[in-house]
Amino acid sequence: MNDAVAIVVDAAGQRFGTRTIFENVSFTVATGEVFVVLGGSGCGKSTLLKQMIGLLPPTQGRISVRGHDVVTEVEAVRRDIGVMFQSGALFGSMTLLENIMLPLAMFTDLPARARAEIARIKLALVGLADAVNLLPSEISGGMAKRAAIARALALDPPILFLDEPSAGLDPITGAGLDRLILDLRAALGCTFVVVTHELQSIFAIADRCVMLDRAAKGMIALGVPRDLQRTSDHPTVRAFFNREAES
């Protein structure tokens, strides 16, 4: 396994029946990188995310996470990843602390007090030190996203996948989440794969990005966002980065 490479996506594709979502998508994500998957609605961003986290086997190509194939070694892949779903997907019957303690209880033999201390620190790390005893129904959307990141971090996985972290949030809260991602990367050294179409967020956090396109049924750009904005001659890429309405 090459430690410098966290994820390899090699000619991945997805078909549902006769409908092709995308094909021949290839890129690598470097260890410690914040990598963004972007594109318009319906281009397959979330489908690609599901493939990378082992929820949906690619119908074409191969994806590996830290050297483990997402289809044949899915258990090993899941030990190395944490996922924040778009809705947060916090368990409504548990407090935030209990949400974070759950994976610690399932996958470690730590005593309950230790689990609570670790969970409390994870919540503090995402700025929710005072919300440990609140239920998900008692917190705001931004807090729910932070709590979901804390839960994804519960077992300190080296790779975190975040699905639309700033979707549905106001710009200030969204910018706060962007800062949190960079802060966590600096503090924990983990790799982030972020699915988003928020331009402000992409410029704030992405080291590199891949852009998918529904019309092209595949990737149309790969690189540093600012470079793509300046140099890409693909009309959709230019339109996306320059916020022009597509014809």
Add this chain to the structure above:
Amino acid sequence: MARVTVARLDVANEPSGTVIALAGPLTAPALAPIWSRTKDAARRAKGALIVDLAGAEPVDTSGAALLLALEREHGERITLRGLGEQPTALLARLRAAVPDGPPPKVAPRTVTRTGLGRTLLIRVAFFGETILATLTLPTKLRFLRGGDFFRLTERAGTEAMPLILMMGFLIGMILAFQSAIPMRQFGADIYVAALVSLSLFRELGPLLAAVILAGRTGSAFAAELGTMMVNEEVAALTTMGIDAETMLVIPRMAAAMLVMPALAIGVDVAGIIGMGFVMMILGFPPAAILHQVQMATGPEALLLGLFKAVVFGAAIGLIGCRAGLTAGGGPRAVGEAATSAVVGGIVATILLDGLFAVIFYRLGL
């Protein structure tokens, strides 16, 4: 988690103080065997406390949590030695993020506030609002949607009828069998037909129909309206100036009231057929059975039963809608609303039935 390398703990007494050496991975799965032992060793240590981390690699937030907990418990006494650059930065980050003081207690959630007074107030208020909505209905007819009413009627009535007929048939059979044994001892088993048909018309028909309505339709009303509450659809109606009581509650109540007599008649008819089936097995001719039914039950018994059915329908519809429209937030709300609708509907039905029994007795009906 598979393939976990366990962290190691060594304690040594040196002239400078007690040295706790932690080695190997300080990660959540690897720390389990040494977490409590490390804290115990730190508590027992005399004088200065040195935590030697030269052999600790990697140190993640769980490892840092242990170090932070030791720092918080032992304050000035503790010195960390040999911690790498990245974990040092992580620990500094956590020191800044985690507030001082003991961890907050996990709030017990096994007992919740019952809020009996408030619940009662909400129910009374809802009842009052529904009466008001009914009285002002002529001015708000535009909020009623005929399609909704017919859809609700079909779901509450037509779709429930097979279940009603099966239950009625079985109850009629069971009652006939159960009462035939003691009646036969007195040579009065022909009166089983009168007994069962009177029980069905006056009591069991409306009661059984109400239990099925509460279980099927009351819960469905609560779940549907509860989901609308959670999705803020009711709030959207309100902000559009549409009276939610009129648009959502009145058609449901009307549908429940309309279908209940039909369901009660379904139980009655199916029950009499079930009873007749048993009586024929016991050797009684159909004409004798029918004669007994006619003798025991007249229009009065049927109408009393149907009147009760209409009132039960109104109560179940109202309680189902109330449960849905007072649902809280979160994923449990809809389930709680459905449970509340079924329990409330059945309890209200039995209470009303008891009340009717007293009233009819006093009126000599």
